[in-house]
Structure formats: structure tokens, C-alpha cells
Amino acid sequence: MIRTVDLRGQALSKTAYQRHLPRADLNVEEAMALIAPILERVKNGDEADLIALAQEFDGVKPASIRVPQAELAAALAALDPKVRAALELSISRVRKVHLDQVRGDTTTTVVDGGMVRQKWIPVDRVGLYVPGGRAVYPSSVMMNVIPAQIAKVASIAVASPPQRDFGGLPHPTILATCALLGVTEVFAVGGAQAIALFAYGMEGVAEKCDLVTGPGNIYVAAAKRALRGVIGIDSEAGPTEIAILADKSAVPADVAADLISQAEHDVIAAAILVTDDVELANAVVAELHKRVPTSKHSARIGQALSGIQSAIALVDSIEQGIDVVNAYAAEHLEIHTVDARAHAEKIRNAGAIFIGRFSPVSLGDYSAGSNHVLPTGGCACHSSGLSVQTFLRGLHLIEYDQQAFLEILPTVVTLATAEDLPAHGQAMTARLERLK
Secondary structure, three states: OOOOOEEEOOEEEOHHHHHHOOOOOOHHHHHHHHHHHHHHHHHHOHHHHHHHHHHHOOOOOOOEEEOOOOHHHHHHOOOOOOHHHHHHHHHHHHHHHHOOOOOOEEEEEOOOOOEEEEEEEEEEEEEEOOOOOOOOHHHHHHHHHHHHHHHHOOOEEEEEEOOOOOOOOOOOHHHHHHHHHHOOOOEEEHHHHHHHHHHEEOOOOOOOEEEEEEOOOOOHHHHHHHOOOEEOOOOOOOOOOOEEOOOOOOHHHHHHHHHHHHHOOOOOEEEEEEEEOHHHHHHHHHHHHHHHHHOHHHHHHHHHHHHOEEEEEEOHHHHHHHHHHHHHHEEEEEEEOHHHHHHHHHOOOOEEEEEEEOOOHHHHHHOOOOOOOOOOOOOOOOOOOOHHHHHEEEEEEEEOOOOHHHHHHHHHHHHHHHHOOHHHHHHHHHHHOOOO
């Protein structure tokens, strides 16, 4: 069901721990080669090309790429009231957390008469990608749209793959969530072609975007890598992953259920348990054997748990376990220990940390208020999850008066000369020719 890696008695480097806990083998470079013709086709094509790509990859022919407003309204009207209530409650919590991320302008007086102000400006237009396929992700609509709205992005577009079961429209729950959030520009396009549409724009269909965010499959990740620079991106999202740091106080059923919930996403999803308690490890394995066969997506879950990307790692102590999970840098990290809060403070590398048995990843996926668009593949050691900051740009405004300028002039001229850039110095001294 799941392999065991024995790290006891070993004090390894970060790189060595990573070798013991590898991710699924994904060849993004190969995917980039495969999608290159698609990107070129969208760049130089029209709506008919997007519709043809939908037929080829999604097995359906959308009537149009832009979803009509009437369809958005109809989807919201038909939404199950219980689902709508759940979405509205989750939206309120996500909005509450992200409102606290708003950044204010700052002004620094460097010297009397010399001032640098930093202001935060939203990008003009964003393209938000919501995946389709094995599951329906209205939660991803929330997680992308809400921080963009709070950042005051003026133009927001959403793309989600067309569905055969719904006449070439994205899933109705996706459309309803867009309508609930006031998003009116929605496109029935998926995969690499959606990222290309956002990156290049298309006359008569969509304006070019400045930034694209949101998770997707390997082809979406490949398109983001290929088009980075043409468009800004949040990250190259890979397969989802969970790491659980647990000691003897953990409840085996909880741990097994959480590993299963992440494995449910994809056959290459990663599920890692790091523990110093062999009895717990054995009990979790027993729970997996009991629970996986009764799960709706048991085949997918079993394949994910038995893959190279999943494992139970045995360690000598929770302190060593902290070193292991810091090296692994999981998208989601749960901590099930006696002193979970204190151990959480020692974590440097994780997309999000879930503390204690009543803070499972599923809570964060929907209704905790945190964002679930998180760095994967070890990128949590250098990147953060999606936030209001993702959609903002810091801009410096520099203003010096004459006296402050004259005081710093010799310093600037000295540095310009040291760098052998005399014209830089002359741009300073030229102002001496006409002083008030």
C-alpha cells in the first residue's frame, strides 16, 4: 500500500532527505515540447482554433469560447441552496483572512528634503485558471478571485475547461461561483490553450492579461513556464502533496484519512507520514488497508499511495522529523504532536501548516479562510501561497529637493566614476548649471 523509509540513526543533509523522499517523476520539458504547437496556434489563431482545440482535447465543441452572461445567471439560479450557503460561508471566511493582507503605502524621509514613497498598485488585468477533469473546483474560483478583488484588480477573467456533459460550458458549479463573486468574464477553455489565450489575447475573444494564476495539470504548468515573461505567473503548480508530522499522540484513523484525502486528487499525488513512533506507523498502515478499498476513488488512491512519491518515514525524534519536513517543503503540512503549536513554530518550509487534529487540510481546502493555491514540488522553500500580494506591485516614488540633491551629489558622482559610468555622474552635475 505505502512504502516505509527508515531514517533512524541518520543525520542527513537537506539534499539527502530529499533524495529519500522523491516527488513523482514529471517531465515538464517534454510537456513544453508537446504544447509548443498549441501555444503558436493560439498566438496566431482565432476563436475557431480555440473551438477546434476544445474538440481535440475536451471532446466537445463549445458554441462560443466566452460564456454568455445568461449562462452564468442560470447556473447561479440553479445552484443547490445548500451548496450556495456553503460557498457563501466559505467566501466570507476567505475574504476576512485576505482583507488583513492589504498593504498600506509607506513614506520614508531619507534626509530632510529627500523622500522615497512606496505605493502598492494592482496589476491591470489577471487571468485566473480553474482546472476541470477528475473533480470540480469552485473552491479554486474563490481562492483565485477573492484576493484579486481585494487587491482591486480592475479586470478579472476566469478560464475553465469545457465539459461534454454540459454542452461545452464549464461545470455549472464553476459558473455559479463566478456569478456569486461578480465575475462576468468567463471562458470555456482549458489546458495550455487557456494560458496562451491569457498570455497573448485574441482579437474579438479576450484581451491580453498581465498575470495568470491558478493550479492545473502538467500541460498548464508547462505553458506557464513557456510563457513566463510574456505574462506573469504565480507558480508552476505540480501534483498536490501532504506531509504529516506525527508522534504517539496522533490518532491513526485521522492520519490515514488525511493521507487518503490528498491521494484522492491524482495518481501522482504525494502522501508522506513522518513519525518517531513505529506503533503509530503500523496502525496507520492498517487503517489504510481498511479505508482505501471503501473509498469512492480507491483505484486512484491506491496508485498514489503505492507510488514512489508517497512514504512513511521513520525518524528517531520529532526534532529529526522537523528537519525532514523542512527539507521536503510540502504544499500542505499537518502536525499531529503533543506540542503541535510549538513544533509548528520550527517549520520554515511549507505552503501552509495545519496544527492539531482539528485543523485538517480539507478545512484549508474550503473554509478555513486561508488560501489553497500553494507551492508544490518543494517550491515552498522559496515561494508562498496565493495572496493579495500576488496581485500587487510595489512602486517607489522618489522626490528630492535642491538642498538634499546637492548634499548627495558628490556621493553619486563618486560611485558613477567607480563604475566607469561617467555619464551617470554628468547627469547629476548638469543640474549645477541652472540652480535657483
